[in-house]
Amino acid sequence: MELDMTELEQAEKLQDAYRSLRDEVGKVIVGQTTTIDQIIIALLSRGHCLLVGVPGLAKTLLIQTISQALDLSFSRIQFTPDLMPSDITGTEIIQETDTGGKEFRFVKGPIFAHVVLADEINRTPPKTQAALLEAMQEHHVTAAGHTYHLEEPFFVLATQNPIEQEGTYPLPEAQLDRFMLNLWVDYPTFEEEVSVVRNTTSNRKITVQSVISQQDLLQYQQLVRMVPVADNVIEYAVGLVAKTRPNNPNAPKLVKDNLSWGAGPRASQNLVLGAKALALLEGRMTPLIEDVKRLAIPVLRHRIFTNFNAEAEGRSTVNIIEDLIR
Numbered sequence: 001m002e003l004d005m006t007e008l009e010q011a012e013k014l015q016d017a018y019r020s021l022r023d024e025v026g027k028v029i030v031g032q033t034t035t036i037d038q039i040i041i042a043l044l045s046r047g048h049c050l051l052v053g054v055p056g057l058a059k060t061l062l063i064q065t066i067s068q069a070l071d072l073s074f075s076r077i078q079f080t081p082d083l084m085p086s087d088i089t090g091t092e093i094i095q096e097t098d099t100g101g102k103e104f105r106f107v108k109g110p111i112f113a114h115v116v117l118a119d120e121i122n123r124t125p126p127k128t129q130a131a132l133l134e135a136m137q138e139h140h141v142t143a144a145g146h147t148y149h150l151e152e153p154f155f156v157l158a159t160q161n162p163i164e165q166e167g168t169y170p171l172p173e174a175q176l177d178r179f180m181l182n183l184w185v186d187y188p189t190f191e192e193e194v195s196v197v198r199n200t201t202s203n204r205k206i207t208v209q210s211v212i213s214q215q216d217l218l219q220y221q222q223l224v225r226m227v228p229v230a231d232n233v234i235e236y237a238v239g240l241v242a243k244t245r246p247n248n249p250n251a252p253k254l255v256k257d258n259l260s261w262g263a264g265p266r267a268s269q270n271l272v273l274g275a276k277a278l279a280l281l282e283g284r285m286t287p288l289i290e291d292v293k294r295l296a297i298p299v300l301r302h303r304i305f306t307n308f309n310a311e312a313e314g315r316s317t318v319n320i321i322e323d324l325i326r
Contacts, residue, residue: 010219014223024065039063048179112148116157133175137178259310260307304321
């Protein structure tokens with residue numbers, strides 16, 4: 001199966017839109033090109049992203065800027081220890097009807113937006129973190145026995161401070177698995193930090209233009225699903241994920257010695273979808289094994305868990321994934 005002429009034209013339009021989007025985001029965000037690209041890949045794949053980094057690295061600003069460059073509704077939820085699930089999904093209130101009676105009315109919460117920024121998601125207890133689970137996976141919210149569907153596209157971008165910092169609640173495995181990519185935001189280089197300081201301490205006003213409409217984005221998401229993939233690429237992705245499972249007879253000694261838990265089938269799906277999106281952005285009509293390798297770390301690092309042996313030897317999940325790819 002190959003893309004027809006209409007779909008090829010759409011692919012070219014996507015590449016133009018991608019360049020425009022990067023240019024607009026680049027007006028505000030200095031550097032972080034890999035992170036920006038991976039967020040766009042998740043967006044095209046209908047996935048969610050978890051950005052991890054110490055405070056002050058412009059994680060929130062990056063997400064806000066991307067939402068401005070997309071013609072989509074945006075909401076921000078600041079996660080705190082006292083946040084309740086209804087503060088995210090919405091709540092029912094009693095109001096008077098025209099006839100003088102009273103009825104319940106559901107007031108939608110901030111989850112009802114195209115792009116939802118869950119800021120410092122690990123600052124709130126598990127009960128409130130779980131309020132995001134249904135929305136992220138099923139794209140709807142259930143309240144008082146009624147189901148409310150979220151308008152497409154729906155995209156959750158969560159930021160998280162490193163777990164080592166005080167006052168944090170580690171995300172449960174089930175919720176981590178809902179995120180397609182786990183992106184680590186690092187400190188800027190010296191030159192990048194000079195540009196950041198120069199830009200943010202002047203009187204310069206920057207306006208970000210919307211370059212991708214809601215309808216266009218839905219079409220691009222559909223286009224990604226239609227990209228053909230060779231069997232050997234799918235088999236490589238599935239094989240790589242299977243090797244992360246310590247109870248798999250074919251798992252290498254490295255995995256059996258250092259991992260207590262491996263990745264599930266959702267990781268294989270995300271590797272293939274992400275590879276499709278990456279290929280399209282780079283002007284190729286089918287993904288390669290190399291595309292799967294490039295996405296292996298952000299797709300797998302939050303889905304595999306090291307044991308005491310790995311921690312004692314100072315082995316991280318990233319080290320293990322790099323060794324598996326080799």
